Amino acid sequence: MASSVLVENVSKVFHTREGGLLFRGKKRVVEALKNVSFEVREGEVFGLLGPNGAGKTTTIKILSTLLLPDSGDAWVNGYHVVKEANKVRESIGVSLYSDRGFYWKLSGRENLMYFARLYHLERSYAKSRIDYLLKLLDLESDADRLVEEYSTGMKSKLNIARALLQDPPVLFLDEPTIGLDPTAARKVREVIMELRGEGKTVLLTTHNMYEAELLCDRVAIISKGRVIAIGTPGELKSKVSEHKVIEVELAGFDEGLLEMVKQGRGVIGAAARIRDPVSGLAELRIVYDGDFALKDVLGMLLSSRGRLISVKSLEPTLEDVFVTMTGERLEAPS
Amino acid sequence: MKRLVKYPVLASLIGVIIKEMKIMSRYIGTLVIVISLPYMLSGFFIGVGYTVGGEAANRNFYMNTGVESPLLYLTLGGTLMMASMFLIENASGIIREEQLIGTFELHYLTPNNTILLWFFHAIASSLLFLGVFAANASLVIAVAGSLLNPYEWLLVFAIVLLGILPLAGLGLVVAALTVRFKEVWAVANIVSSFIAMLSGFYYPLEVFPRAVQLIAQVVPTSHASELLKKIVSGMPGQPPLAERLTLMAALALGYLALGKVFYSRWEDEARRKGELSKY
Numbered sequence: 090m091a092s093s094v095l096v097e098n099v100s101k102v103f104h105t106r107e108g109g110l111l112f113r114g115k116k117r118v119v120e121a122l123k124n125v126s127f128e129v130r131e132g133e134v135f136g137l138l139g140p141n142g143a144g145k146t147t148t149i150k151i152l153s154t155l156l157l158p159d160s161g162d163a164w165v166n167g168y169h170v171v172k173e174a175n176k177v178r179e180s181i182g183v184s185l186y187s188d189r190g191f192y193w194k195l196s197g198r199e200n201l202m203y204f205a206r207l208y209h210l211e212r213s214y215a216k217s218r219i220d221y222l223l224k225l226l227d228l229e230s231d232a233d234r235l236v237e238e239y240s241t242g243m244k245s246k247l248n249i250a251r252a253l254l255q256d257p258p259v260l261f262l263d264e265p266t267i268g269l270d271p272t273a274a275r276k277v278r279e280v281i282m283e284l285r286g287e288g289k290t291v292l293l294t295t296h297n298m299y300e301a302e303l304l305c306d307r308v309a310i311i312s313k314g315r316v317i318a319i320g321t322p323g324e325l326k327s328k329v330s331e332h333k334v335i336e337v338e339l340a341g342f343d344e345g346l347l348e349m350v351k352q353g354r355g356v357i358g359a360a361a362r363i364r365d366p367v368s369g370l371a372e373l374r375i376v377y378d379g380d381f382a383l384k385d386v387l388g389m390l391l392s393s394r395g396r397l398i399s400v401k402s403l404e405p406t407l408e409d410v411f412v413t414m415t416g417e418r419l420e421a422p423s
Numbered sequence: 424m425k426r427l428v429k430y431p432v433l434a435s436l437i438g439v440i441i442k443e444m445k446i447m448s449r450y451i452g453t454l455v456i457v458i459s460l461p462y463m464l465s466g467f468f469i470g471v472g473y474t475v476g477g478e479a480a481n482r483n484f485y486m487n488t489g490v491e492s493p494l495l496y497l498t499l500g501g502t503l504m505m506a507s508m509f510l511i512e513n514a515s516g517i518i519r520e521e522q523l524i525g526t527f528e529l530h531y532l533t534p535n536n537t538i539l540l541w542f543f544h545a546i547a548s549s550l551l552f553l554g555v556f557a558a559n560a561s562l563v564i565a566v567a568g569s570l571l572n573p574y575e576w577l578l579v580f581a582i583v584l585l586g587i588l589p590l591a592g593l594g595l596v597v598a599a600l601t602v603r604f605k606e607v608w609a610v611a612n613i614v615s616s617f618i619a620m621l622s623g624f625y626y627p628l629e630v631f632p633r634a635v636q637l638i639a640q641v642v643p644t645s646h647a648s649e650l651l652k653k654i655v656s657g658m659p660g661q662p663p664l665a666e667r668l669t670l671m672a673a674l675a676l677g678y679l680a681l682g683k684v685f686y687s688r689w690e691d692e693a694r695r696k697g698e699l700s701k702y
């Protein structure tokens with residue numbers, strides 16, 4: 090199968106300074122992407138899965154020609170993102186934010202019409218295309234209200250409608266369901282599946298592993314600017330399916346305890362999510378092998394200063410791939 | 424069904440003009456200020472003039488400007504000043520504004536030359552000001568008891584456009600130099616005040632020393648305001664028109680080229696540093 094997106098050894102470093110113009114703070118160097126390579130095949134829904142700051146948006150921006158890579162190459166629809174930027178732009182639809190990117194004083198329809206003109210769509214085609222997209226995203230009844238009255242969910246959907254304006258073969262959707270309620274999120278997922286049915290290629294980012302599993306044919310797990318695993322959700326999960334997983338709720342958590350658990354016999358990986366910094370309420374996710382490991386780990390937890398609240402035994406998920414490979418959890422505290 | 428238009432650049436221009444007009448019509452307060460401020464300022468300056476000059480105010484004014492009606496002179500000057508300030512601030516501010524609402528980088532995803540797109544925004548504002556200028560000019564001319572013929576109107580519009588459009592180039596220079604610090608408006612205000620001072624909107628430039636008058640020669644609005652007042656007030660001894668218009672056209676090209684150079688440089692850097700998306 091032909092590749093719609095091909096990324097080869099792309100790196101990106103940001104140099105910034107803390108503070109403002111007058112009181113310039115120390116320099117900061119952020120390595121946003123380190124030698125990232127992956128391929129998205131034609132007609133596939135591909136997910137970039139990673140926690141905050143992993144480099145997902147940076148990847149999307151480079152692929153949509155908004156940001157130049159420091160090194161490496163990338164092609165979209167066969168066109169080079171730096172040397173053939175115009176051709177790339179003609180091939181893509183991009184949704185960058187969930188609730189920004191609109192003129193507040195224009196209606197949803199007027200916003201779309203403006204961008205349709207900038208995409209040089211012929212007037213009557215633009216009109217029917219906009220009608221179709223508004224319907225597709227359940228926005229018909231709100232189409233003529235000013236965007237300043239829109240809810241986050243409506244803006245998110247309008248963003249996706251805008252990305253689809255020029256009916257491009259390749260779509261980049263950055264966190265398409267972030268901040269949406271379950272109904273709106275389901276709607277957006279349905280639309281993505283519909284696009285897949287039409288043969289479009291979709292590259293989306295998410296830090297929600299359920300979404301990745303649900304939507305994506307293949308997933309690249311990305312952490313701190315590196316791709317650490319690529320495969321179908323099934324393939325990725327098979328890396329951990331032999332293991333066992335528990336999630337432990339604990340008050341009075343400290344990092345020392347986590348380090349101790351990680352060193353435990355039979356422990357493959359462990360990571361914590363702090364739920365409440367004041368009381369030290371945390372959720373530990375522990376991937377391990379063998380019953381002896383469980384006994385050891387529970388022993389450590391019980392003899393620690395922390396107070397054990399609950400222990401759940403779980404089926405391994407994509408998150409456990411992440412936990413074992415990075416020692417961190419995927420999702421920020423909600 | 425046909426999908427793409429035959430004249431893509433025209434489609435973009437129309438899109439920008441419609442968008443800007445709609446948005447402006449929904450911020451009605453700004454429009455009211457734009458239309459009425461020149462009158463308020465005229466009243467203010469006429470008041471100051473009488474206070475300083477007393478009975479002789481009108482005569483002195485005529486001797487210095489060659490125009491009998493201070494209202495006409497000041498209102499036309501004021502309208503042009505509003506237009507020039509608005510253009511500089513808009514051309515630079517629009518980039519900041521669109522960054523804030525998140526529409527800025529979306530323009531970079533469309534198959535357009537972005538500098539041209541920002542210039543189209545300046546054209547949209549200019550069209551608005553042509554309307555405002557026509558309204559204000561008709562009114563003060565009518566009050567002064569005369570009329571302009573169609574040829575004169577055409578000339579007036581051409582001069583207004585040639586005077587204010589190049590300032591968009593200046594706006595782009597300001598934007599390119601200051602967008603990084605997120606305080607575009609501060610610099611834009613300083614620049615537009617200097618332009619206003621050197622344009623002689625409210626006084627003839629002869630009040631300045633020779634050196635300042637020379638600098639004013641490269642400010643397009645100084646020519647515009649001088650020509651307009653002469654045409655509208657039907658003054659004899661007009662400056663050689665063709666020569667002036669050529670000079671203004673040359674200045675316009677220069678200003679816009681300057682804008683393009685600075686903005687393109689910023690854009691290249693912004694693409695590398697990730698500045699396009701910052702807000």
Ligand SMILES: Nc1ncnc2c1ncn2[C@@H]1O[C@H](COP(=O)(O)OP(=O)(O)OP(=O)(O)O)[C@@H](O)[C@H]1O
Pocket residue numbers: 103104105119120121139140141142143144145146147148296696697698701
């Ligand atoms: N324009 C920029 N200037 C400086 N640093 C930047 C810029 N854009 C991104 N970064 C940094 O690059 C890293 C990756 O950011 P990126 O936005 O790609 O993460 P992400 O995976 O999209 O995260 P999130 O889930 O929070 O959206 C972060 O450390 C971020 O601070």
Ligand SMILES: [Mg+2]
Pocket residue numbers: 145146147263
């Ligand atoms: Mg992001």
